[in-house]
Amino acid sequence: MLDLIETRIAIIGLGLMGGSLAMGLQGKCSGIYGADTDPKALDLAHQSGIFDGLSEHPAEILANTGLVVLAAPVGAILKLLEDLPDLHSGSPVVLDLGSTKRQISAAMALLPPRFDPLGGHPMTGKEKSGLDNASAGLFRGAPFAFTPLPRTTIQARHLAGQICEAVGARPLWLEPDRHDRWTAATSHLPYLVASALALATPVEAAPLVGPGFRSTTRVAASSPEVMVDIVRSNADHILAALGRFRDEIDRMEQALKNGEWQALAGQLSQAAASQKDLTYEHGEGGRQ
Template identity: 30%
Template sequence: MTAQWDTVTIVGVGLIGGSAGLALAKRGAAKKIIGVGRSDSSLEAAKELGAISEGTTNIREGVANADFVLVATRVSVIGNQLEEIDTCVRPGTPITDAGSTKQSIVDRWEQSRSSRKGRFVGSHPLAGSHKRGPQAADPALFEDKLTVLTPVESTPQSDTQSISAFWQLIGAQVCHLSPSEHDRLLASASHAPHIVAAALAAATPREAHRFTAGGWRDTTRIAAGDPDLWADILLDNAKAVTAQIENFSQVSDQLQHAIEEGDRPTLIKLLTLAKESRDALGS
């Protein structure tokens, strides 16, 4: 493949950023991939894996000559990083992020859109793992996975197209949602499920651990994710997450009541509804 960009800069070289770097390198899509990280050790690890060609801990230096910038860091810092990046990039540089929430990030950018140098469109690749760091990076992470773009009314179509092309080039499928719709739907599909998994893991007594098998381990896998990262996500999307927790609690209460009352028909009805919902997704 002919290189699409001379220089792509990836801010944050962990699982998502590292995987994007590996996918770009595998396809020869960028002549140079610059990684920006907090530590020399993580940058060196990413370089040894081939996810980046060079690294720096200075975000301003890292983005100054970039033709495309991906910010793959925690949602709690993306807003500040976008502000700093925008002061350093060349006018017209496409910028996107990989944050799991979108409303607060996009709103902050849009407040000063008219004076921006960069061309930002929010993104959220629905791919990941409870593992972290560049060592967990996978060049196939995004292949056939959905990436949500969150353009707003003032976003030029050409900006959305350039960000879409980036994700499609590394194998992702792309769809568009408003930032608010993204956060509402992802509260149900991703954020609240983490709460459920964490609650089950925390509520299971240690003496039962030796008896856990596939069901418990499958259900609680995501509870092994980074607590700091997940606290950022849940607090940033608090309203939508708490609404979904309330929905879950209502169904949980119905199940509990049916069990306590020995109400087999209602219990079967609720379990059947759950099975049909899960079966609709396929394997």
């Protein structure tokens, strides 16, 4: 079985995720090759000294690579999966880093049998994207979700485990639908709520903004283009999460209107306990 240290890796997409993975795997594989259509990203990648080969065209860096990492937005990953059989003549493990998994897993299932596909999603990130914000420690302590297909081999699982060990992440194996349902609540809804709070707060209140508001709205500074690409691919689960959120807001509003302070205190106590269960038990290294 091929180990990570023996594997040539191609990373398509040299933004925050792809760049951070490359930094974390430097010296832990037999070579790292990168592709990106953005000249700025390629220039930064050249300057980093991490890559053994770089190109604007994926086909030029894929030869003899045993692991292909698709580190692009969900829509771009779907297009890359469609094109991959014409770009790579070998039998690599194919790992994506997309933020939702159902559409990508379905597209992976259509790859020719010579490919060994595995869905992936590191549950970490920053509100600022791009290779200039990448860091080798981005994945440290964070959950790295993997969504295997029925055809995913032991070899792919083995490399996934070694990648996690190399970058300090915690592997989590689950089905694509469960992944998308959970991330709708833990990642996509928090972004929409943070955005709504930022929009609902008058700019005149800026002098009174403190750390609580900053931490609550931090993710609202994320790239709108990237986030729309994500939420579009998971709208059904996000709508369900929004419904649950709206129910809780309605309870709070009703208690405020009716002066039901004991009921409100009970709801807030439940919220404090839930927050502890959600963050403390499983660690706080993942995406907030």
